[in-house]
Amino acid sequence: MDHPAPGAPTPYAAPPEGTVVLYRGATLLDGTGAPARTATTIVVDGERIAAVVPDGELPDGLPVDAVTVDLDGRHVIPGLIDSHQHLATPPDRPLAESWLRRQVYGGVTAIRDMADDLRHVGDLARGTRVGEIPGPDIHYAALMAGPGFFDDPRTWQVSQGETPGTVPWMQAITDETDLPLAVALARGTHATAIKVYADLDGATVAAITAEAHRQGIQVWAHAAVFPACPGEVVAAGVNAVSHVTLLAHEAVDATAPSASYKNKAPIDYERLAGEEHPRLTALFAAMRERGTVLDATAGLWHWLEGEADTPEARAKARADSELAATLTAQAHLAGVEISAGTDYETAAEHPYPALYDEMAFLVRRCGIPVEQVIRCATVVGARSMGAEAQMGTVEAGKLANFVVLDRDPLADIDNLRSVGCVVKRGRRHERSDYRTGQDTKGQDTKGQVDR
Structure with a gap:
């Protein structure tokens, strides 16, 4: 047991703490009931949100290798x-x-x-x-x-x-x-x-x-x-x-x-x-x-x-x-x-x-x-599901779960179907990487209805 097997690859794992990404310029509807905020930066550290601030008020002490993602013109809602x-x-x-x-x-x-x-x-x-x-x-x-x-x-x-x-x-x-x-x-x-x-x-x-x-x-x-x-x-x-x-x-x-x-x-x-x-x-x-x-x-x-x-x-x-x-x-x-x-x-x-x-x-x-x-x-x-302390809003301390949209969802519910990327536990999933119907192998996709 001195050299345990590494196990299966985890390509979709949350990034480690200390991996800082700044999502800047968003119009944010944070889910708390507050009105949408423009020109907002979401600071993500590992799998969690470290701060949500106006673009011009970034917190001190950000690492020099922090990545910046430009969201100008885009809208963000909670996952x-x-x-x-x-x-x-x-x-x-x-x-x-x-x-x-x-x-x-x-x-x-x-x-x-x-x-x-x-x-x-x-x-x-x-x-x-x-x-x-x-x-x-x-x-x-x-x-x-x-x-x-x-x-x-x-x-x-x-x-x-x-x-x-x-x-x-x-x-x-x-x-x-x-x-x-x-x-x-x-x-x-x-x-x-x-x-x-x-x-x-x-x-x-x-x-x-x-x-x-x-x-x-x-x-x-x-x-x-x-x-x-x-x-x-x-x-x-x-x-x-x-x-x-x-x-x-x-x-x-x-x-x-x-x-x-x-x-x-x-x-x-x-x-x-x-x-x-x-x-x-x-x-x-x-x-x-x-x-x-x-x-x-x-x-x-x-x-x-x-x-x-x-x-x-x-x-x-x-x-x-x-x-x-x-x-x-x-x-x-x-x-x-x-x-x-x-x-x-x-x-x-x-x-x-x-x-x-x-x-x-x-x-x-x-x-x-x-x-x-x-x-x-x-x-x-x-x-x-008793998870409101961890998710459901875009706030500091919660899991970095949010959706980036190209169009304003408040203008039309169908604008939710303009996903640009999804951040789940700090891991970014680009919509452009998704292919409709992939990996189904011809299976029937009807749900098992519980009623």
Whole structure:
């Protein structure tokens, strides 16, 4: 062991501390809520931001070999965060790596993976973290659900070689479960959170959440867990809930509760398309007061409408898309923190990741101002995974994660698709180095939708 092997190359690793780069002349929208600042310099030292100052006020003591990158006329925003992805249902290494490459070269510097085969995702997370492969940082969840959920074919896809419901990353929870042990097993996968999925009552969701928080790990949940309704999920204290259309189950007649994930009560689309339902008003207020992040995946159903292969499926997706737009707009107006998540990925020939479509949906269909949507995909995305101390804004001390744009994103959300380069943990990724569809090897790029 005197001469350990060097291991695999890490061409995308963060530069070492002491490597100083000055990004000068930017118009910076830093994500803090402050207005855009012109003629701004971002001083990067290694993987972190050392200072953000006016061009004429550079800090003293900069090394003589510091590199200067001229950004005159360009716009900078924080690195984007997709708060709902699935990289390994089922595992497919070439496909996952192609998605990760497109994401980071497209401005996405971090993602939440919302339950997968964590044997695979853990290796991908290590690879992007140490720089073996290009990609965003990956924060991921281990799943917990009631036993009835584990005949779902996706649970077999992510537990190949083992039995679904009995592995640390995918556990069936009953009244007999030793929750401290179950949470400890999930933590052992290096997961950021427990994902609470299906077939659990409100008391069990609350017990899982309390134990997870006691052990220092977050809880991410479906907005309705069946039989637990959205109000019970929020009251349990989870950190974030996913899928805005599931919030509609708070308005379902109490005489027709949903008994299980596979037996959801029908939604009255017409009733919810009008004025806000009083139960939803109360739910939004509770989410705002508790700081519960809504991972809306609002544009998911618009994508599903395009993927549908029957008139009935298209009509259902269209109705869900309208419901998603309505409820997301209501939640935003009520002060609920909304993150930008996708739950799918676009085909290989698309030049940018699905997050851009989600952000456009939030602007155009939900009526959220562009600046607020950028916030959804940056600081709120960071908050959705407990990482706001490290990322989400362009500030001294945080990771050097930011996107350089050729056009002003505040003028038009589509100007996000003018990426010049992406800095992730201080490593610069030039957009000109990216080739659409590279490394997919002909794989199908449809996402594994979680709903």
